[in-house]
Every structure is written in structure tokens, then in C-alpha cells.
Amino acid sequence: MxxxxxxxxxxxxxxxxxxxxxxxxxxxxxxxxxxxxxxxxxxxxxxxxxxxxxxxxxxxxxxxxxxxxxxxxxxxxxxxxxxxxxxxxxxxxxxxxxxxxxxxxxxxxxxxxxxxxxxxxxxxxxxxxxFNFGEVQGYETAMNAGRVLHAWRAGPQTLALRTQLEQMRDGGVYVLSIPQAPYRCPPGPYERASMVAAYFKQAKPRSKVLVLDANPDVTSKAGLFKAAWKDLYPGILEYRGNAKAVGIDAASSTVKLEVEDVKGDVLNVIPPQxxxxxxxxxxxxxxxxxxxxxxxxxxxxxxxxxxxxxxxxxxxxxxxxxxxxxxxxxxxxxxxxxxxxxxxxxxAPMQILNTCYSFVSQKEAIRVSSVHAWDEKDRTLKALPGGGVSAARSEAEGTYAWSWARTIWADSFG
Amino acid sequence: MKFLILAAATLAVFPAFPSFAQDVQGRNLAAGCAICHGTEGRAVTRDVVPLAGLPKEHIVTQMKAFRDGTRPATVMHQIAKGYSDSQIDALAAWFAAQKR
Missing domain, CATH: 3.50.50.60 (FAD/NAD(P)-binding domain)
Incomplete structure (x- = not known):
């Protein structure tokens, strides 16, 4: 103090x-x-x-x-x-x-x-x-050994993950594991997969991003993310739904799923929260x-x-x-x-709104927005009709994404 | 003249007195907009419209144009659908009263 x-x-x-x-x-x-x-x-x-x-x-x-x-x-x-x-x-x-x-x-x-x-x-x-580390067997041991990161609270782990990606050999596999919803920032893991793929495409083109999602399908902006992956990262980014991580073996650098084991060079397992x-x-x-x-x-x-x-x-x-x-x-x-x-x-009850941008490449972003109002009958906030996602990924949305970030930083911390 | 002095005195004693229900409704609705348009509508970047001090009628007209689709947008056509005429009126009046 x-x-x-x-x-x-x-x-x-x-x-x-x-x-x-x-x-x-x-x-x-x-x-x-x-x-x-x-x-x-x-x-x-x-x-x-x-x-x-x-x-x-x-x-x-x-x-x-x-x-x-x-x-x-x-x-x-x-x-x-x-x-x-x-x-x-x-x-x-x-x-x-x-x-x-x-x-x-x-x-x-x-x-x-x-x-x-x-x-x-x-x-x-x-x-x-x-984090409920205990739901993924061996997580804390592997994390303490530096063999797995979540980077789902930005800070030292963000920098550590960047360093591991930089040090990974070309031709390596980056494994990103997503927990069952609800978790912090629904589109965040898919943005992360996109960003790492963009980096590989430019710096390590023989490398792979393997997304193991505990959810049956992409949980947010699914159509927009999948279109971006198909157009921008074919052969680099692979997505698997219904692939829940239940354990990690640090020695063999393996993520254990319910039915198989997956080896990776960089393990980024986001634990349940x-x-x-x-x-x-x-x-x-x-x-x-x-x-x-x-x-x-x-x-x-x-x-x-x-x-x-x-x-x-x-x-x-x-x-x-x-x-x-x-x-x-x-x-x-x-x-x-x-x-x-x-x-x-x-x-009096308040009406609030949500806007979330996700980058899918260095300059292009996609977005979801909704307005939420108090419902007297159900005694909760409910999303009003009219909300939705971007028409398509675009550099214009990328510009607005940066503008949103700078503005909400200023609104919250400025 | 007496009225003006009294008005000034009232303002000095009650700066933005929170129990003016209309003001609070406008302020609370406008607060949501701040994540993209800046605290109290004072824009942080050049990529969004600064709402503080804009004429009320202008904000009302634009919000309704976004809402009915006559003004194209990347996001505002979706956001605007969540606001009734009276809500648009309240938030526009509040933004119009803010310092640029």
C-alpha cells in the first residue's frame, strides 16, 4: 500500500x-x-x-x-x-x-x-x-512445470504464451482447449485461435492450430468464425467440437480427451471457471x-x-x-x-447493452450486439429483439473494434 | 432578470440533482452508449460520433433512421431497435445537455 x-x-x-x-x-x-x-x-x-x-x-x-x-x-x-x-x-x-x-x-x-x-x-x-483446475486432471502440476497455460486472465500468462508460440518450431501444433459454457468471453477462444493462426500463416506456415472445444459447436458468432477460418486459414486451423479436456500429461505434452489423447507442442488449456x-x-x-x-x-x-x-x-x-x-x-x-x-x-430498472468485437485477422473483425431490458414478469434482464452480428468480417469492423477497446478502457479506467 | 438570478442560484445549489427523474432516465440510458461513444458522450477516437452537445433533434432523427433502416450502419441499425421513441427522446435530451 x-x-x-x-x-x-x-x-x-x-x-x-x-x-x-x-x-x-x-x-x-x-x-x-x-x-x-x-x-x-x-x-x-x-x-x-x-x-x-x-x-x-x-x-x-x-x-x-x-x-x-x-x-x-x-x-x-x-x-x-x-x-x-x-x-x-x-x-x-x-x-x-x-x-x-x-x-x-x-x-x-x-x-x-x-x-x-x-x-x-x-x-x-x-x-x-x-479456475476450477481440479476438473482437468494434472492441470496444476503441468502449469507449475510451465507445460500448460490458460492466459484467460490477461497478464504474465499472456506474455508466457506469446513466448512459447515464438519459440515453437515451424511445423509444431498449438492446442487450444475450450471449456463447456458458460465461461468468460464466449467468442474469446475463437478469436484466439484466429490470431494464432494468423501468426503461424505469416511466421511459421507449416504449423497447426488445433481447437478442442468441449461444446458441440462454436458458441458465439459461429458462422462468421467458420467462414473466416475456411477462407483465411485452410490447412492451418482445425476445429473439433465435443472434445472436452479431462486431463493433461506434462511429461508427454498431451491433452487427454474422454476418448483419445492429443499431443501438442504448445498446450493452451482454458479450465472451467x-x-x-x-x-x-x-x-x-x-x-x-x-x-x-x-x-x-x-x-x-x-x-x-x-x-x-x-x-x-x-x-x-x-x-x-x-x-x-x-x-x-x-x-x-x-x-x-x-x-x-x-x-x-x-x-428504477435500467436498460443496458452489449457489444463484443472479435478479430479474425490482423485488420478484420466481427461483432455481436444486444440490448437487454428488465422483464417484470420473469424478473430478469432479457435480450430485446433486434440484436445480431456483423453482416460479414471487415476492416471497418476492425477499426470499430479498436475504437471500442480504446473507448471502454477510457470509460472504465480513464 | 429575477428569474435568471434564481435559475442560476438553483443550478449552483443543485448541480445535476439526481432526483430529477427525467434526467436520471436519460443519464442511465446514455450510460450504455459510453462503451463506444465515450463517457458522457465525449468520444475517445475519431471513428465514432461524439454525442455530447449534439442537438437533441439530430440525435432523435438519426436514431430513428437507424431503427427503421433508412440510414445504413455496421451496428447502430441493431442497437437502435432496442429503444422506444420516449427512450430515444430521453437519451437525446441528456446528450444534448452535456458539454462537448
Whole structure:
């Protein structure tokens, strides 16, 4: 923790459990500084500057999953996808560089890894995903030996995977294994397959991309991805559906499927996922031991009053992807609702929208968009008619994809 | 004159007072647009239209043209279908009132 953060927070930490010392300004604590948490912190300050906002984040900077697949191909850099928190500080957010290790929803406090509790009026938990490594036998052993990567949380593994691809011999096989849906970023694995194929085509043309999908078919923008693969990467990219990874053997560099074993030079196995560890630890997971159900009018947890859960960790509403655009929009629902609740008013349901771009070559992209509105009868957000995908892959969509990335980075972290 | 002074005083005391329901509805609808058009409609790139400070009628006309297909688009023809006339009115009024 930086010294000035500590000094500012000293009052907050000592106050826990001492009701008479609660300040007149309501405090909202946000756990997790990704697309959900950072956006919530910023928009709370924009929409009600009287609210005291504390963001607890264990990293010094955020590394964006969107565009990280382009880093694998050499079309972007780690620097370009990294975003610090200084802009949030300028919005008046207190950024605490520490890990939230426990939540007491009765006392309304968050315990920090380096000691001390922070008291809150409302808590936002935006923990992203953690991995169920145990569902793929031998995963952690192989990962610790450097023989398998997920790179499904952008950061050191992104760079490590880029390095493995660069070092792989021409004629080698890159194996990408996709877990059963739901997982973070439905089109992300197919974009990754495309980016690695684009890199091979240009730098190692005898190499192969082998996609092993636990799902029966491509789960997002299927027609557009398959057309791109057929046109751009024939003989390089092979796709197999119903191919679920159940184990990894590091010694033989093999991914074990239910019926066969597949050898590869670079193994990129994306494990099954669930809401991030703090959500699990705090009892916010409600469904399938994986996801956190929420009231979609406020993002308030169905398990803990006063606690709002955002982003990939939520039990997604029907036809709602786990995407950066959605996490950013969840944050705005939570921020608007909390401003209303703290002001003694009743929040009205919000209408939100999703737009996800995927690159299929260095310059061409494809897209899916949808608008989601509250359905009073079914008490959830539902996709409205009218949404859809790109007419075809194009460089124009590629330009808009970059524009979207730069803009959502600025909207969430700027 | 008295009215103007009173208006100015009201603005000073209640900057963007959140309980103006119409304002909040417009603000909340507009917030979704920010992922492509920038926070409060202030564009980050030259590839999208900056919505902050655009005349309300212009935004209304364009959204309806996207919605009924008379203005071709890569994405807005799909997005616009999710918004009713009154929602378009509310978000357009909110964007029109923002600083460029």
C-alpha cells in the first residue's frame, strides 16, 4: 500500500465496528478493479460526488483481456493493454493496493490482506473468475512445470504464451482447449485461435492450430468464425467440437480427451471457471457452485443484502455473455441503484447493452450486439429483439473494434 | 432578470440533482452508449460520433433512421431497435445537455 493511501485510509480502517464514528459521507467499498469494479467506482463519483468510494485491488495496474489475443499474434503489446488507476484517483476514488480476504456482511466490513477492516454502507464485489483446475486432471502440476497455460486472465500468462508460440518450431501444433459454457468471453477462444493462426500463416506456415472445444459447436458468432477460418486459414486451423479436456500429461505434452489423447507442442488449456475466490469465500455463490445470482435491477446479491456483485462472476441473465461490455454496464446499474438507495429513493430498472468485437485477422473483425431490458414478469434482464452480428468480417469492423477497446478502457479506467 | 438570478442560484445549489427523474432516465440510458461513444458522450477516437452537445433533434432523427433502416450502419441499425421513441427522446435530451 502506498503511504498516502494508508494515511487516507487510516481513519476508515480504525472505524470498523465503532458505529458512532461512521462519517456523514456514505462509504461504498468496491472489491476488484477490472471492467466492473473500476467503472462502478468512477460512475459512483461522477453521479454522486458526496459518496466516499474506496477501491480495493491487489494489482497496481489492470491488464485487459480484450485485445490480449492480439498480443499473442504480435499485433499489440502488454503495455498497450495495461491500465493504471491514477485516473480513478483523480475522480476522487481512494485506491487501496491490497487484497480483500474476507467480507462480514452483517458488520458491513471488508478485511484486508495486510490487516485492518474497512467499514462500508454498500459493498460492490467484482471479482472476475477463478479456475476450477481440479476438473482437468494434472492441470496444476503441468502449469507449475510451465507445460500448460490458460492466459484467460490477461497478464504474465499472456506474455508466457506469446513466448512459447515464438519459440515453437515451424511445423509444431498449438492446442487450444475450450471449456463447456458458460465461461468468460464466449467468442474469446475463437478469436484466439484466429490470431494464432494468423501468426503461424505469416511466421511459421507449416504449423497447426488445433481447437478442442468441449461444446458441440462454436458458441458465439459461429458462422462468421467458420467462414473466416475456411477462407483465411485452410490447412492451418482445425476445429473439433465435443472434445472436452479431462486431463493433461506434462511429461508427454498431451491433452487427454474422454476418448483419445492429443499431443501438442504448445498446450493452451482454458479450465472451467467460477466466480472469483472472494465471492466463494464470502458465500456469494448461489448456483452450481460457480456463479452469483443477483437482482438485475440493482445487481444486489441474492445471498447477502447490501452486497452488489458485477461482471463475469454473476449468474448471467438469459442470452447475456460474460463480457467486458456487460461488466461495464453492470457497474452502471449498481452505481445508479446505490446512488438512489443512499438517497432514500427506489431505483428504477435500467436498460443496458452489449457489444463484443472479435478479430479474425490482423485488420478484420466481427461483432455481436444486444440490448437487454428488465422483464417484470420473469424478473430478469432479457435480450430485446433486434440484436445480431456483423453482416460479414471487415476492416471497418476492425477499426470499430479498436475504437471500442480504446473507448471502454477510457470509460472504465480513464 | 429575477428569474435568471434564481435559475442560476438553483443550478449552483443543485448541480445535476439526481432526483430529477427525467434526467436520471436519460443519464442511465446514455450510460450504455459510453462503451463506444465515450463517457458522457465525449468520444475517445475519431471513428465514432461524439454525442455530447449534439442537438437533441439530430440525435432523435438519426436514431430513428437507424431503427427503421433508412440510414445504413455496421451496428447502430441493431442497437437502435432496442429503444422506444420516449427512450430515444430521453437519451437525446441528456446528450444534448452535456458539454462537448
Amino acid at each position: 502506498k503511504r498516502r493511501d494508508f494515511l487516507k485510509l487510516a481513519g476508515a480502517v480504525s472505524m470498523a465496528g465503532c458505529a458512532s464514528a461512521v462519517p456523514s459521507r456514505a462509504r461504498v467499498v468496491v472489491i476488484g478493479g477490472g471492467f466492473g469494479g473500476a467503472t462502478a467506482a468512477k460512475y459512483l463519483r461522477l453521479w454522486d460526488p458526496s459518496i466516499d468510494v474506496v477501491l480495493v485491488e491487489r494489482e497496481n495496474a489492470f491488464t485487459s483481456c480484450p485485445i490480449s489475443n492480439l498480443v499473442l499474434a504480435g499485433y499489440s503489446s502488454m503495455q498497450e493493454i495495461s491500465h493504471g488507476y491514477d485516473a480513478l484517483r483523480r475522480h476522487g476514488v481512494q485506491v487501496v493496493n491490497d487484497e480483500a480476504v474476507a467480507i462480514d456482511a452483517t458488520k458491513k466490513t471488508v478485511r484486508l490482506g495486510r490487516g485492518g477492516d474497512i467499514a462500508y454502507e454498500r459493498l460492490i464485489v467484482s471479482p472476475g473468475v477463478d 467460477r466466480a472469483g475466490n472472494i465471492a466463494q469465500q464470502a458465500g456469494l455463490i448461489t448456483t452450481n457452485n460457480r456463479w452469483c445470482d443477483v437482482d438485475w435491477r440493482t445487481m444486489e446479491s441474492k445471498a447477502a443484502p447490501g452486497v452488489h456483485v458485477l461482471g463475469d462472476a454473476t449468474l448471467s441473465a438469459p442470452a447475456m455473455p460474460k463480457s467486458a461490455s456487460m461488466a461495464n454496464n453492470h457497474a452502471k446499474i449498481a452505481a445508479a441503484a446505490i446512488v438512489e438507495i443512499l438517497g432514500g429513493r427506489t431505483p
